[in-house]
Amino acid sequence: MISPLLLLGGWMLWPDSPAPATDWTSSGAVSGPPRETIDSRLPPQTTTNPPLANQLPATGTGQPGQAGTAPPEISLDRLQHALANIAVDEDGNLALDEVALASLQQAFRAVQSLDTTTIDELRLYVQAGLAGEAGTQAARLLDDYIGYRNSLAEAKNAWAAGDDLSPRQQLERTIALRREHMDPVTASQLFAGEEAHQRYLIAMDDIRSDMQLSEPERQDALARVREDLRSGRLLVDTSDGQVTSRLRQQREQWQQLGLTDDMRRHLARQSLGLVAARDLAGSDAEDWQSRYGQFERERDAILRAGLAEAEKRRQARALEERYFTPEEREAAENWLPRHLRTESVR
Incomplete structure (x- = not known):
């Protein structure tokens, strides 16, 4: 499950308030069989297996940092160490979750000072060292993540230089950059927990700074946001007030109907997945809203x-x-890491 340390990493900003519990996180390890990881698939370094640096093509001039030169062995060691904990599922695909995101962040720190040619060679090593689809996915994911981080750094410089953006606008642009450089569903699987946490912090700060609210109104608003985080509603874009209000109302209605806890969780995941799919599949907002409204009524x-x-x-x-279209249904099914999807949603 998503680690509460990742989700609530900024909680010390408001130490006087209790940290919210969530229905979709756990302090325990990811359930299921032991995780097979990239580390178990990459070729080991042995006396008969040349050092990692020597496994790359070296066709350049031999000067450090120039095109075609094999990167220093330390760069490969750091990269392999960074990616080692990314899990590979039973079908040979990478498990995109909070562990994968932390690994990508560590990998970026290992390569961010290197030139483009060197990074390309490192990517080729990753692809060559992992057989099958996992190698292709790992190389593409590393390349996409590096592109995203470089673009994000440029965007942050522009924001600091004069773009007067609110924290919410910065988050929206950051999410857009992620989906521009990565497949949108891939970006969702990696960043859904982080984005929920950021939406939560922004909403809490907005409420605390709203001087037009009375104290009882403020406490009610804060409680609603905590419930939005706990229930998972902040996993999706909450800028549409109509959709957010409807998601809040649904649970009360389902409870009044006497539906079981398991059924209510199933329905909540279905609703959240379809709302997430609206953006991930690039649906026309007005058309999607019309179809979603009819779906809800029926x-x-x-x-x-x-x-x-x-x-x-x-x-x-x-x-x-x-x-809903096949693309929307696929996004609704896969927008979260696999271990956060309920078996009942089929």
């Missing part, structure tokens, strides 16, 4: 009918297939 009718919960799930899933 789903509500199903939930109020005297049917077994298994049948309600089946019919709700059929509605999803009727009202």
Whole structure:
């Protein structure tokens, strides 16, 4: 599960308030069988296996930092160490989660001072050292992440030089950069927890600084934001007040209908996934809103009918297939890391 240390890394900004618990995080390890990682697939360094630096092509002049020169062995060692903990699933694909994000951040620190040619050679090593799709994915992910971080640094310089952007606007532009340099669903899997935390901190700060609120209103607003984080609503873009309000209302309605906890969690994940898919699939906002509204009305009718919960799930899933495109449904299914998806959402 997403580590609370990652999610709540900025909590010390307000030490007088209790840290919110979340339904979608756990302080324990990721459940399931032991994680196979990149480290177990990269070739080891042995006396019969040349040092990592010598495994790269060296066709240049031999001067450090020039095109074609193999990078220093230390750069390869640092890169391999940084990527070592990224998990590989049973299908040979990289597991994109908070561990992968932390590994990419460490990898970027290892290569950020190197020239482009050297970084390309390092990427080739990663791809050559990992067989199959995992190697292709790791090389592409590393390349995309480096491109994103470089663009983010340039953007931050522009913001500091004169662009008067609010924290919320900076977050929106940062998310746009992530989705520009990476596949949007990949970016969502990597950054969903971090973005939820940032939305939470921004919303809390806005409420605390709003002098037009009375103290009871302020406390009510703070409680709503804590509940938004706990329930997972801040995992998706909350700038649309209509959608946010509806997501808040749904849980109360489902509880009033007497649905089980498991069914309510299933429905919440379905709703959140479809809201996330609106942006990840590049849907037209107005068209998506029209379809989502009709989907909700028909789903509500199903939930109020005297049917077994298994049948309600089946019919709700059929509605999803009727009202949303294959691209939207795929994004709704995969927008979170695999270990945060419930087995019931199918």
